[in-house]
Amino acid sequence: MNRIPLEEVQGVLERVLRGFGMTEARARLCARLFAETTCDGVYTHGVSRFPRFVATIRNGCVDVSAEPLRVAGLGAVERWDGQKGPGNLNAYACMERAMSLSRAHGVACVSLGNTNHWMRGGTYGWQAAEAGLIAICWTNTMPNLPPWGGAEPCIGNNPMVIAVPRANGPVVLDMAMSQFSYGALESYRKRGEMLPVEGGFDDGGAMTRDPGAIERSQRALPIGYWKGGGLSIVLDMMAAVLSLGRATHQIPRDSLREAGVSQVFIAMDPAGFGAQGEASEIVDDIVASLHDCRPAHAQETVRYPGERTLRTRAENRRLGLPVDAALWDEILALQGGTQHAEERT
Amino acid sequence: MNRIPLEEVQGVLERVLRGFGMTEARARLCARLFAETTCDGVYTHGVSRFPRFVATIRNGCVDVSAEPLRVAGLGAVERWDGQKGPGNLNAYACMERAMSLSRAHGVACVSLGNTNHWMRGGTYGWQAAEAGLIAICWTNTMPNLPPWGGAEPCIGNNPMVIAVPRANGPVVLDMAMSQFSYGALESYRKRGEMLPVEGGFDDGGAMTRDPGAIERSQRALPIGYWKGGGLSIVLDMMAAVLSLGRATHQIPRDSLREAGVSQVFIAMDPAGFGAQGEASEIVDDIVASLHDCRPAHAQETVRYPGERTLRTRAENRRLGLPVDAALWDEILALQGGTQHAEERT
Numbered sequence: 001m002n003r004i005p006l007e008e009v010q011g012v013l014e015r016v017l018r019g020f021g022m023t024e025a026r027a028r029l030c031a032r033l034f035a036e037t038t039c040d041g042v043y044t045h046g047v048s049r050f051p052r053f054v055a056t057i058r059n060g061c062v063d064v065s066a067e068p069l070r071v072a073g074l075g076a077v078e079r080w081d082g083q084k085g086p087g088n089l090n091a092y093a094c095m096e097r098a099m100s101l102s103r104a105h106g107v108a109c110v111s112l113g114n115t116n117h118w119m120r121g122g123t124y125g126w127q128a129a130e131a132g133l134i135a136i137c138w139t140n141t142m143p144n145l146p147p148w149g150g151a152e153p154c155i156g157n158n159p160m161v162i163a164v165p166r167a168n169g170p171v172v173l174d175m176a177m178s179q180f181s182y183g184a185l186e187s188y189r190k191r192g193e194m195l196p197v198e199g200g201f202d203d204g205g206a207m208t209r210d211p212g213a214i215e216r217s218q219r220a221l222p223i224g225y226w227k228g229g230g231l232s233i234v235l236d237m238m239a240a241v242l243s244l245g246r247a248t249h250q251i252p253r254d255s256l257r258e259a260g261v262s263q264v265f266i267a268m269d270p271a272g273f274g275a276q277g278e279a280s281e282i283v284d285d286i287v288a289s290l291h292d293c294r295p296a297h298a299q300e301t302v303r304y305p306g307e308r309t310l311r312t313r314a315e316n317r318r319l320g321l322p323v324d325a326a327l328w329d330e331i332l333a334l335q336g337g338t339q340h341a342e343e344r345t
Numbered sequence: 346m347n348r349i350p351l352e353e354v355q356g357v358l359e360r361v362l363r364g365f366g367m368t369e370a371r372a373r374l375c376a377r378l379f380a381e382t383t384c385d386g387v388y389t390h391g392v393s394r395f396p397r398f399v400a401t402i403r404n405g406c407v408d409v410s411a412e413p414l415r416v417a418g419l420g421a422v423e424r425w426d427g428q429k430g431p432g433n434l435n436a437y438a439c440m441e442r443a444m445s446l447s448r449a450h451g452v453a454c455v456s457l458g459n460t461n462h463w464m465r466g467g468t469y470g471w472q473a474a475e476a477g478l479i480a481i482c483w484t485n486t487m488p489n490l491p492p493w494g495g496a497e498p499c500i501g502n503n504p505m506v507i508a509v510p511r512a513n514g515p516v517v518l519d520m521a522m523s524q525f526s527y528g529a530l531e532s533y534r535k536r537g538e539m540l541p542v543e544g545g546f547d548d549g550g551a552m553t554r555d556p557g558a559i560e561r562s563q564r565a566l567p568i569g570y571w572k573g574g575g576l577s578i579v580l581d582m583m584a585a586v587l588s589l590g591r592a593t594h595q596i597p598r599d600s601l602r603e604a605g606v607s608q609v610f611i612a613m614d615p616a617g618f619g620a621q622g623e624a625s626e627i628v629d630d631i632v633a634s635l636h637d638c639r640p641a642h643a644q645e646t647v648r649y650p651g652e653r654t655l656r657t658r659a660e661n662r663r664l665g666l667p668v669d670a671a672l673w674d675e676i677l678a679l680q681g682g683t684q685h686a687e688e689r690t
Contacts, residue, residue, distance in 0.1 A: 074450070076450040105421040106422030107420075107422050107453065108421075147638060149642070150638040152639045155635075164579055164582045164586065173579045175569075175576070198542075198543075201641075224520075224568025225568075227573075233631070233649055234508075234516060234650060236631060237627070237628050241624045242479070242618050244618070249631060266452070266611070268583075269422075270586055273417055273588075274589070282582070283582050283585075283586065286578070286585065286594060293491070294495065295494060296491070297494070304578055
């Protein structure tokens with residue numbers, strides 16, 4: 001595992017994106033969001049996802065030049081068309097817009113259709129919370145999860161993010177509706193470990209902790225069984241209705257063709273509700289009550305969502321981002337880019 | 346089990362509430378919300394909860410005369426003080442206010458502090474969805490659920506409701522953050538049944554399907570283990586910050602003293618996003634995709650949240666509400682009321 005300075009990682013990703021024709025400011029932001037995701041310890045959705053992102057540029061799913069377009073709106077809400085642009089840039093722009101509207105109206109909601117995978121959902125939660133705003137946002141996905149009572153993947157794992165600002169560091173929940181992602185199942189299997197709790201069904205329809213059996217059956221469990229399955233369904237409905245974009249059942253079930261997803265970004269400004277400095281204290285008191293909770297295992301403390309992020313971020317800034325050596329070689333080789341390759345012909 | 350016409354049930358509850366000094370229009374609405382909850386098949390939170398509600402009037406937790414008060418606001422958001430009034434009336438009024446604001450602004454958020462148990466959360470989802478609006482609302486509760494990694498109840502089961510309008514009947518998700526409520530655990534135990542999936546820990550700290558063991562340990566499981574635990578925490582934080590009301594750790598852990606809870610009501614008007622008649626079709630198509638999903642068990646169909654409600658409602662309207670005979674006698678005996686009792690002295 002290499003340790004590479006954040007700035008160097010970001011610089012290389014930016015050059016790759018420039019090579020594919022992305023404009024300078026957009027390439028810088030897009031690269032920063034990938035690098036910061038790895039810096040924050042969300043290794044599954046950061047730099048390691050970059051080659052797949054490049055593949056979706058190459059296969060035409062992602063249009064590097066497309067910018068999101070406002071197509072409708074009223075007061076505190078707007079509907080945007082992502083025009084198949086880069087998912088993280090589109091999502092960042094729409095959260096920024098929701099934040100701006102929420103400062104004027106107290107709350108705002110921006111919907112975004114026809115966009116691409118937003119990579120790490122938590123990015124947009126941190127974006128709002130670090131600016132002092134509450135955020136609720138979610139995306140739908142291709143069908144990758146069986147609903148409760150279903151034997152095949154018909155619903156999405158539809159990640160949902162809720163972020164609460166706090167002077168001592170925001171609280172950010174970033175969760176998909178599946179108990180374990182396929183990335184997590186793969187990690188457990190490669191380490192030869194069973195899951196800590198049941199994560200899906202085997203081919204015979206029995207619940208199992210065997211990650212490989214779930215990868216084979218494609219029958220992962222929604223969180224809370226029927227409950228998370230229901231939550232996934234209503235998140236998809238709201239995203240499709242508010243964006244007039246695709247619902248999960250209309251999204252191709254292929255991670256390289258998972259295009260045209262729908263997203264919702266809600267921002268709320270505590271000041272609009274008359275809250276001043278006390279908001280941070282209220283959250284601090286809740287955090288303290290969690291830390292005071294008698295732990296199930298001695299030496300451990302109950303944690304709030306996102307509690308370890310700031311420490312991981314500081315460590316990775318200090319030591320450099322941990323990046324797999326083979327992955328880094330693969331990314332360095334992308335610096336030629338399609339455009340350069342075309343120029344050479 | 347008696348079968349009593351909805352109107353008769355509602356009339357009796359209304360007379361009881363009038364006896365406690367509730368004004369006519371408020372008593373009618375409060376009684377209707379209780380009766381309709383039972384009519385919709387949510388038997389745990391309807392008429393069967395009424396004697397406990399009366400007990401909280403008698404012990405002073407609920408002030409029948411108190412009306413919610415707007416204390417702050419900006420544009421599309423308002424903060425209200427529930428003034429310890431009846432929880433279902435306060436919640437109904439705040440959802441109504443959020444609905445009205447959302448028609449002007451596209452989205453609206455009303456926070457409500459210092460209120461009481463809202464009974465069935467789904468009530469407020471149906472209220473909005475039947476008027477053509479999307480709703481997201483939640484409440485915090487007393488500490489009744491251990492967080493992941495905790496050995497004692499430090500977080501609330503914080504029910505959350507998401508409702509999506511649809512011409513052929515709304516889709517309404519109404520879920521608490523615990524996998525099984527204590528009411529559900531009791532029902533399984535009385536029937537001598539094990540839970541269908543693990544629902545908590547026994548006194549030794551092992552996960553179990555034995556409902557009685559979980560009742561003894563008070564260690565129910567959050568949905569999705571760490572995920573639902575995290576969701577409960579951020580719902581509590583948002584409710585307390587936006588309402589400047591109590592957080593879970595400040596709410597008495599006693600179902601007869603669970604007062605001063607905090608709630609959030611978000612309404613969204615699809616028309617504000619430029620959606621017209623197509624919204625219902627989008628939801629219909631998603632429902633159709635679920636019904637087409639290959640079922641895990643032959644003869645069964647995947648259902649959307651709230652799918653059985655309209656059928657149950659129709660049946661209970663036709664046959665009368667199923668009400669336990671002893672419960673009904675208990676409620677009939679309440680018709681004297683405190684006030685009448687006082688008048689007689």
